[in-house]
Amino acid sequence: MYFLERIFYMVLVLVGVSILMFVLVRIIPGDPIATALGPMATQDSIQKMRREMGLDRPIHVQYLLYIKGIAEGKLGLSLTEKRDVLEIIQEKLPATIELIFVSMTLAVLLAIPLGVISALHQNSLIDHLNRITALFGVSFPSFWIGIMMQLLFGLALGLLPITGRISGSPPEAITHFYLIDSLLTLNFRAFWNSFLHLILPASVLCLSPLANVTRLIRANMIDQMSKDYINVSKAAGMSGWIISYKYMLRNAFTSALTMIGFLIPLMVGTAFVVEKVFAFPGLARFGADAIIANDFNGVMGVTLVISVAFVIVNFLVDELYAVLDPRIKLKR
Amino acid sequence: MKENIIVKIEDLVVHFKTIDGVLKVLQGVNLVVHEGEVVGIVGETGCGKTITAKILLGILHIPPAIIKNGKVIFLSQDLLKTNQTDREALKQKIGYIPQDPTASLNPVFSIGTLMVDMILWKRSGQHLGDYLWKRRETSQKKMAETYAAELLDKVHIAAPKSILNKYPVELSGGMRQRVLLAMALIGSPSLLVADEPTTALDVTIQKSLLHLLQEKVKEERLSGLYITHNLGVARAICHRTYVMYAGSVVENGVTSEMLDQPLHPYTKGLVNSIPKLTGEQFQGIDGQVPDYLNPPPGCRFHPRCDRRMEICSREFPEMTQVKENRSVVCWLYH
Amino acid sequence: MKEEKQVRKEGVVRGIIKISRNKLSVAGAIFLLVAILLAIFAPWVSPYPEDAYDSVNFGEQLQPPGLKHIMGTDEAGRDVFTRVLYGARISLLLAVVVLSISISIGIPLGICAGYYGGRIDQVIMRMTDVTCAIPALVLALAISVALSPNLFNCMLAIGFVWWRGFCRIAYGETLSVKQENYVLISKSLGASNGHIIFREILPNLTSSLTVKTSLDAGYAILVGTSISFLGAGANPPTPEWGLMVASGRHYLPDAWWASLFPGLAIFATVLSFNLLGDGLRDYFGVEVE
Numbered sequence: 001m002y003f004l005e006r007i008f009y010m011v012l013v014l015v016g017v018s019i020l021m022f023v024l025v026r027i028i029p030g031d032p033i034a035t036a037l038g039p040m041a042t043q044d045s046i047q048k049m050r051r052e053m054g055l056d057r058p059i060h061v062q063y064l065l066y067i068k069g070i071a072e073g074k075l076g077l078s079l080t081e082k083r084d085v086l087e088i089i090q091e092k093l094p095a096t097i098e099l100i101f102v103s104m105t106l107a108v109l110l111a112i113p114l115g116v117i118s119a120l121h122q123n124s125l126i127d128h129l130n131r132i133t134a135l136f137g138v139s140f141p142s143f144w145i146g147i148m149m150q151l152l153f154g155l156a157l158g159l160l161p162i163t164g165r166i167s168g169s170p171p172e173a174i175t176h177f178y179l180i181d182s183l184l185t186l187n188f189r190a191f192w193n194s195f196l197h198l199i200l201p202a203s204v205l206c207l208s209p210l211a212n213v214t215r216l217i218r219a220n221m222i223d224q225m226s227k228d229y230i231n232v233s234k235a236a237g238m239s240g241w242i243i244s245y246k247y248m249l250r251n252a253f254t255s256a257l258t259m260i261g262f263l264i265p266l267m268v269g270t271a272f273v274v275e276k277v278f279a280f281p282g283l284a285r286f287g288a289d290a291i292i293a294n295d296f297n298g299v300m301g302v303t304l305v306i307s308v309a310f311v312i313v314n315f316l317v318d319e320l321y322a323v324l325d326p327r328i329k330l331k332r
Numbered sequence: 333m334k335e336n337i338i339v340k341i342e343d344l345v346v347h348f349k350t351i352d353g354v355l356k357v358l359q360g361v362n363l364v365v366h367e368g369e370v371v372g373i374v375g376e377t378g379c380g381k382t383i384t385a386k387i388l389l390g391i392l393h394i395p396p397a398i399i400k401n402g403k404v405i406f407l408s409q410d411l412l413k414t415n416q417t418d419r420e421a422l423k424q425k426i427g428y429i430p431q432d433p434t435a436s437l438n439p440v441f442s443i444g445t446l447m448v449d450m451i452l453w454k455r456s457g458q459h460l461g462d463y464l465w466k467r468r469e470t471s472q473k474k475m476a477e478t479y480a481a482e483l484l485d486k487v488h489i490a491a492p493k494s495i496l497n498k499y500p501v502e503l504s505g506g507m508r509q510r511v512l513l514a515m516a517l518i519g520s521p522s523l524l525v526a527d528e529p530t531t532a533l534d535v536t537i538q539k540s541l542l543h544l545l546q547e548k549v550k551e552e553r554l555s556g557l558y559i560t561h562n563l564g565v566a567r568a569i570c571h572r573t574y575v576m577y578a579g580s581v582v583e584n585g586v587t588s589e590m591l592d593q594p595l596h597p598y599t600k601g602l603v604n605s606i607p608k609l610t611g612e613q614f615q616g617i618d619g620q621v622p623d624y625l626n627p628p629p630g631c632r633f634h635p636r637c638d639r640r641m642e643i644c645s646r647e648f649p650e651m652t653q654v655k656e657n658r659s660v661v662c663w664l665y666h
Numbered sequence: 667m668k669e670e671k672q673v674r675k676e677g678v679v680r681g682i683i684k685i686s687r688n689k690l691s692v693a694g695a696i697f698l699l700v701a702i703l704l705a706i707f708a709p710w711v712s713p714y715p716e717d718a719y720d721s722v723n724f725g726e727q728l729q730p731p732g733l734k735h736i737m738g739t740d741e742a743g744r745d746v747f748t749r750v751l752y753g754a755r756i757s758l759l760l761a762v763v764v765l766s767i768s769i770s771i772g773i774p775l776g777i778c779a780g781y782y783g784g785r786i787d788q789v790i791m792r793m794t795d796v797t798c799a800i801p802a803l804v805l806a807l808a809i810s811v812a813l814s815p816n817l818f819n820c821m822l823a824i825g826f827v828w829w830r831g832f833c834r835i836a837y838g839e840t841l842s843v844k845q846e847n848y849v850l851i852s853k854s855l856g857a858s859n860g861h862i863i864f865r866e867i868l869p870n871l872t873s874s875l876t877v878k879t880s881l882d883a884g885y886a887i888l889v890g891t892s893i894s895f896l897g898a899g900a901n902p903p904t905p906e907w908g909l910m911v912a913s914g915r916h917y918l919p920d921a922w923w924a925s926l927f928p929g930l931a932i933f934a935t936v937l938s939f940n941l942l943g944d945g946l947r948d949y950f951g952v953e954v955e
Contacts (some may be wrong), residue, residue, distance in 0.1 A: 016796035024812050132690070135944065139937035141888050143895045144911055144929030147918070155919050225393075228435035235389040235525075236450055236515070237423030239460055246449075250440050269801025273892050291807050292815075292898055299808065303800065310799045325440050326499045 006318075010311045021303040022063055025296040026055075032294035036079040053077065053297075066300065075304075076297030080289055085301035088286060093305060094176035095165055096275070096282035100267055102179075102198055103205040108260065111210050112253070115217025120244060122222065130218075134211035142270050146204045146277035153200060163279035166194045201278045205270055209263045216259050220252035227251075254324045261317035265310055336367035337405075338523055338555045339388065344402035346383060348624070349395065355624035357383060359579040359632065361402070362651070365523070370549055370556035372570030372587060374563060374602070378621050380579040381559045385525055387411075388557070389428050390419060407522065420458050427516030427554075429526040429545075433508035433533075437500035443511055444496030447480040447518070448473060454519040483514040487544060506537040513544065517552065524549065524556045530565070542569055563606060567591055572657060575599050578622050578632040585658035595660040597637045631663065639664060691945020697938040705754035717744035718752040720903045728921045738923035740914060742903075746923060749905035750931045756906050757935060760821050760890045761883040767825030769832050769879070773871070776836025777863060781844065791837065794830045802827050803889050810898045817906060820899035824889055831882065835874050843867050873950035877943055884939030891932050907932045 033049050034041065053076070054062050069076060075085035118127040154162030161167060171182035171190040179198075182191035224230060225248070233243050268284065275285035283302060290298030322329045346358035358380050365371045373381040386392040387404055390411065404411040406422060414422065430436040438446060452472060456462035466472040477496060484492035487510040500508060509529060516524060526545065530538040546569055549556050558570050566573045567587050574584040575596065583596040594600045620636075622628055628635050634644040643663050652665045709715050713735075717723075723743030731738040737746035779790035797805065802824075809823035843849060849866050857865075891908030893899040900906035902913065907928040914924030 012792065013796055013799055016792065017799045020796060021800070021808065024808050028812050028814070135690075135937065135940050139884065139933055139940050141891055141895075141908070141911075141929060141932045141936070143892060143908070144925070144932060147911065147915060147925055148929070151919055151922065228430055228432055229438040231391045232428060232430055232436050232512070232515070233438075233450075234391045235423065235426070235428035236453075236518070237390075237420040237458065238450065238453055239420075239458065239463065241460060242449065242453070242463075247438055247441075251438070254440065265799070265801045269803035272801075272803055272807070273896065276896065287804070288807070288896055291804075291811050292896065294811065303804075306801070306804065307799045326442075327439055327501050330499065330501060 006315070010315070014307050014311060017303060017307040018300070019063065021300060022066065023059065025291075025294065025299045026059060026062070028294050032079055032296070035293070036295075070304075075301045078290070078298040078301075079295040080293050080298055081286075085297050088298070089283060089301055089305060092281060092283040092286055095178075095280065096271060096284050098177045098179060099198060099201055099205065099275070099280065099282060100264070100271060103202040103267060104209065104260075104264065106202060107206040107209040107213060107263075110206075111213035111217055112249070115214045115252075116221055116244060116249060118214070118218045119221030119225070127218075130214060134214050137207040137211035140207060142204055142207075143273045143277050145207070146201070146274055149200050149204060150277070160200050161197050162200060165197050165281055166190065167197075168193060170194075197280075201274050201280055204277075205267060205274050208270065209260075209267060212263060213256060213260060216256045217252055220255045221248055224248040224251055250324065254321065257317055257321055257324070261313055264313050265306075268306060268309070337364055338367050338407065339363065339365040339557065340403070340405040341384065341388070342403040342405070344384065344387070344404065345400040346380075346387070346402075347398045347400055349398060353625050356627055357579050357624050359627075359648070361576070361579070361581055363574055363581065365555050365557055367522075367555055368553060369571040370558055370569055372558045372560060372566040372573035373576055374560060374566050374573055375576035376561060376621060379576045381576050382527055384576075385527055385557065385559055389426060389525055390423055417458065424454050424458075424519050425522045427518075427521040427524045429509070429512055429516050429524065429529045431528045431531055433505055433512055433529075434500075436512055437508055439500055442497055442499055443503075444477060444480065447483070447496070447511075447515060448476040450515060450518050451476040451479055479518075480514075483517055484511065486517065486548070487511075487514045489514070505533050506541065509533060509537075509541055510544070513541075513548070517548065520552065522555060524554045525559075526556065527559045528561065545569065563591060563602060575602070578627065579624070580632070581661060582633065583660045583662075585654075589658070595654070595665060596633075596662050597639050597664075598633050601636075631661075688945045688948060690941050691948075694938040694941025694945065697934065698942060701754055701935055701938065702758060704751055705758050708748075708751040708755055712745075712748035712751045714745040714748045717748045718905050728917060728924070730921075731923050737927045738921070740910070740924045741917060741921075746910075746927050749910060750907070750927055752905040753907040753910065753928060753931060754935070756817065756900070756904065757887045757890065757932070760817075760824070761886050761939075763821040764825045764828055764886040764890070765879055765883060767822065768828035768882075769875075771825075772829035772832030772834075773836045773875075775829070776833040776838075777840050777867060779833070780837045780840025781859070781863065781867070790833065794833050794837075797827065797830045803892060806889055807893055807896065807898055810893055815898040815901070817894070817900040817904060820890060820893050824886055824893075828882065828886065831878065832875075835878060836871060839871050839874065840867050843870050877947045877950060880939055880943035880946055884936035884943070887932065887936055887939075 031046070033053070033055070034046050037046060037049065050056055054065055057065070066076065073086060075089070077083070078085050078088055081088055114130055118130045121127055150162040153160045166178060168189070171178055171187045171194075172185045174181050174184055178194035179191060182188070182194060221244075230243060230247060233247055271282070271284040272288045274280070275282045276288055279285070283305060286298065287302035289295075290302060341361055341363040344358050344361040348355040348357050361380070361384055363371070363373075363384070373384065375381050383392065383397075387399070388406065388411070399412060402412070407425065409418070409422060411419065411422065437443070449467075452466045453463050455472075455476070456466050477493075480496060481492040484495055489495055489507060489510050495503070495507075495511070500511075503511065509532075512529075524545075529545075530541050533541065542565065545556075548554065556570075558566070560566055570587050572584065573587040573590060574581045575590075575598065576582065577598050583590065583594065583599045590599065591603055594603050622632050622635070628645070630643070630645045630647050631637075631640075631649050634640045637644065641663055649661050649663045650666060651659050651661050653659045654665065704711060708718075712718070721742070721744060723739070726735075726739050726743035727741055729735055729739040729743075735745045735747065737750060740746055740749070775790050779787045806820070806823045806827045809826055810820045813819035813823065843866055846866075849862060852862055852866065890899065891906070891911075894906045894908035895912045897912065900909045902909065910928035911925045911932075914921065914926075914928070917924055
């Protein structure tokens, strides 16, 4: 019963989002088809294309046709890349997922110890340093810090590659995630190479979530310190380590989960810029180009992916919540 | 009553730093608990009784609290001067029963997890490596669970083994408090510190819990420090009681004797505030609890005292030992 | 009444003391003030005001920072420092526009949803949820392009996306205040809806609203400059910071100053908004995203 409710709600959101974007990309001034076909195109060919893409029909018909197309596995022709959007998604989505996954893992893995240490040693040097670095982290414009890091680590120091996903041939495609595929096929060169390519973009992408999650964990841990059940453990002489990392952290992290779920869409947005700066061949870069070029099928495709991902992430976060906090599980 | 002293608090002075200034809360608390007796601390909310208990338990947050002076001696060691490891070892000998059973059990862990953690920690002699190893060992875990079930049985919880798998939210208030009592008994402590443990419970459960406490104290031969604002409870369960007002002890003695014939004007006022069945108009005590920021000079009770003298507003009274185990801190008796 | 005012005054004084203890927020506030002043007086303070928009000095192209041009010149020979100062006007204006739009849409909607509940609640909150599913940057980018990309449309676009955050906090606050006893009592005494909204609910909102405004101003500038960087916002020759970083990018790594300084300006401005917001957050004791 509970699941049905949630599924219904999620479908509602998906439909709402698709309608919103659908309308948005069609009310643009100018003629994207003419631009796509180039200055040499004749009026005839432009009109022909318009008819082919269904742009001469009323908008609600267009929408229904589009939904029908999805069911058939056709997401429409992309004006920027001249092929079906589904193909583009299949090709570019893994790259973006890999990037976001690595960034998020980095952010959370670093934020937990930093947050805990800051809370346990409030107002110490480490705490202040953390706070300042966190503030810096959320204030950098991602495109600018990306460029600066390219200059510093790529060009000045020559340590890291600054564009692309890999140099040389990619590993054999099993999951399309270079890191996993290269490990599975024991292709260590490809692993190391793709890892190096991920470092800079992932670092830029994780700055903002890292700062937010650290601050949140710190605040939650401090909140835990005044809890009665912690006092009971302290009075029993339990080890400080157990109290901090088992008793307090569990509660602190659970409260941080909703924010972490909320941060992933934010990361996706930043990815649009980061992939552009680092010429990372992911779906976000395609999305940015598509929006600017009024590639409506491309934009719809990307929107679909984003909203489905949003729904999935929300679902996962809710489930994780129930696992970590038995009160939620029992309420159901 | 044996003469072994379990707890001795001498001249404890504690201040609190806040945004508004320094609160001079504890003004010189003197307290003794002998082996085998239950000592009560009675007083209004805000008189400092919980702070005293917290210092004994080692759970007072030291900034913002500042311990200006005094000794807190437990089993012949001054807790204020011991290092962390020794302190942790001593904590094993004190059991704590907190006030609010709902807030005192970590909601995301099962009762079993909480109890086994404590049991194995005590068993490993507060050694982290040893604890971690024991925690992973099935046989150790089973032994700990058996012991936990035994303790739960001791506090009259039915079907103790099944309770181990439950979460605090699944238990009633009374059961949670019993679980806390069981946890306090882990490792056979010498002293039980109870901070108004029945306040958050229904009246009917209060009674049964009090009986349970008395029973365990006798069975396990524990000493007890019982904090309450309820004179009736103190009379029922405490051999001797200290009355605190505004950060210091004003009177102490054998409970029934002291409450039948109170010496200090404040104690008299407390006793008279209890509505009596004879239907007389009951009296409160005029005035309000003093401001710790700027406490009244001399005896802190003097502004509210109907028998104050000139010296009361100048100097803090010295303690007068009326007889063995009976003293009062008031100029009237000096 | 007088006592209330006295207590409030004491509270404000205590608050100021509390904030000034936090030196970082004070630093943030000061820098912000400086930035605002520089922005307002840019035409008088900048060394080459004619370079702000449309001027081409072929002889001076891509000069490194030096005595004549403390931040160097860009690809059209314009003084970067001047353009950075003018850029402050644009970005600060953007923050003001975006926040005005989003607050004036978001807060009333949120309060209505929370207060009247039922159908209105469902409709408004579902709309909010739908707009939350897409990242702010993406949606704003799409709207900006849909409206035809220029600076003003970019501001509108971000404003239209931003209202969801304010709607949410207004909604949450309204819900919690609605349950409070003093509101129920007011209602039973016959207070009108308007009275309750303005006298009880709004004042409770002010603390989280102030914090959120300060933090969001910084974030709006980040989104705005990102959109211009991608090419869907300000158009040349506007001295918009994001656009300047994008144009300067073509001349890296040699002419590093053309991209560095505008980006640094963005960073400094956003940082000061964040410092201020952080300090306000501590002062009010509020937890705002």
